Amino acid sequence: MKLTKLSALVASTALCAPMAMAEDMANELTIVSWGGAYSSSQKNAYHDPYTAKTGVKIINDESSAEAVAKLRAMNEAGNVTWDVVDVVAADAMRLCDEGLAMEIDPDTQLAAAPDGTSASEDFGDLLVSECFIPQIVYSTTFGYRTDLVGDTAPTSVCAIFDTEAYPGKRALEKRPINNMEWALMCDGVAKADIYDVLETEEGQEQALAKLATIKDDVIWWSAGADTPQLLADGEVVMGSTYNGRLFSVIEEQKQPVAMLWDAQVFDLDGWIIPAGLSPERQARALDYIMFATDTQRLADQAKYISYGPARASSAPLVGQHAELGIDMAPHMPTDPNNAKNTFLYNYEFWADYRDDIDAKFQAWLAK
Template sequence: MKTTLIMSTALAGIAFGATAQEVNVVSWGGAYETSQVEAYNKPFAEESGIKVNMIAADNPATPLRAQVEAGNVTGDVFDVEVSDAIRLCDEGALMEIDPADLPAAPDGTPAADDFVDGALLDCAVANIVWGTVISYNTTKFTDNPPTTAADFFDTETFPGKRGLPKNPKRTLYLALIADGVPAAEVYDVLGTDEGVQRAFDKLDTIKDEVVWWEAGAQPVQLLADGEVSMTTAYNGRIFDAMVGEGQPFEVIWDGQYMDLDMFVIPVDAPNPENAMEYLKFATDTQRLADQAQYISYGPARKSSAALVGMYKDGKTEMAPHMPTAPENLESAVLDDPEFWADHAAELSERFNSWLASS
């Protein structure tokens, strides 16, 4: 997209005489936040004159909900998961976003036709496609490295502690994949009492070897410190450690859990006009492609794919590291927000009870 078109799209409607020339963006911190700062925030501030204040949270939906419930919203744009975007929208906490207000692709394709499936919701616009993957320390397994989700649960052949997130969504599915359930059948199986029991039975086999993590930076640190030999982690965090920091890590794409991250604006945002302009700017074709220079998350727009090139080091092709690369999709499980809307409460209760049991 030509610079002039980007600027006119991004700046349209900004009230330069407004008192509050700033926008508060709440995201996830770490390498992901860095990619947003470089690809979105710096150019937006330069072209609009609006200051972008970046705030990190372990899960931005948590402070968003707390601010809404307290009647004191201080963030303008929040980066949240799909299920949280749907729930908060249904509760009336978020502004509705018309896809017609979003910039078209460079060839004129309307935004509604250019974003990947599931990327546009009533109150949310996706920016990335990301995956939770298995990663291991190559120094621990030099002769016979693990290659599958089943290997993650095989502590006899591949000894060492395992890192897992302390939530059912990104844990139960992996147990089923490792137990032989095809990716396309995971939700059908997990929707039955027998399937849930099967998942917990599989988790039981490694429960004593698990180190539980809750924030995105934790599994990378656990792996680097040698506290675990394998862990699940956000693929972009692992990429940053492998390529950006030279850590001896490798990724197992078998059974990756794919999800989207969505930008949302709360109804009582302090700077709603600036927030909308930031959202439009950050989700245009070029900006989403630019983000992929810094982290291996797939752009949420189809037209961005052809513009994804090299990592910021100028020598690493980004395409093979994307969750959406064809070879990485073979056994991927795509998040199903409707399933979790129906089952999250009961599965979370069961999961927490299981954690607390000896």
């Protein structure tokens, strides 16, 4: 495929020429993240201290949402311009599967906890892929309008299916992940059996049938910012989104919204290093990762955003919000009061079933 290579090469040189030049400068790191409040929390907690310590200049690229597709394209063109990439765990697993991310050994390439606990023990079960260093635990959960739910505030996630007690629209994400689990749970399937049921055709039908009972009452969102906006406008009475977004609606914008932590789904976000970097760039990226994922740094990030640090040793160090001055611990998804009933995103299951169930889900939506 000479033609393929040539065209890819030409396209990539045309598009990436400015970046390639930047790469030659020895003291720069291109870090890809999500943008918005999340990127600024990383800038405050990781980037600025790292630049102060080493003098390495950090360039922020806000492409995490398309990171997998872009990395694949860069890799095919043979010109990877990113040094460190922030992705959710499911994407990290796909990048690892595709051979686009390098494997990292936590015990030799990451910092140990201050008391000497090894990194692999400190992160524990959260090391879900060989290529992935978790950074934060976040959750997808529901928020509701306190002024629109009447006298009895919802306490269970099944309130989303109860249109009689809580009339009005709901916001749900336009994809099967999480929605299918909630639907089965509220249709009487025991929590332990949910994925066994969801594996089967009948189980998938059952979940879609349960969702069909509220299909006309749902606004389907595709960007994390949608639900907070819909809640603020009073367009929906309740909706799912990332817990940090709800924190900002409730505590920073002071909207009449409250959290419904029930059946929140934990997920992880963290770093990967692209495969195939030159040895110098790889060393620089690893040095940054070593710094940015140590115990203190992970705890620092929680000062700026309400996501829980991924290291066990960071939890006791979580303090107050840098500007609001409120205690952050009660706002963490991992706080015992909030984590009474939780799910952990089932990476293995969705890696297999995502394409299949998504096709059915989208066909069902379009009907």
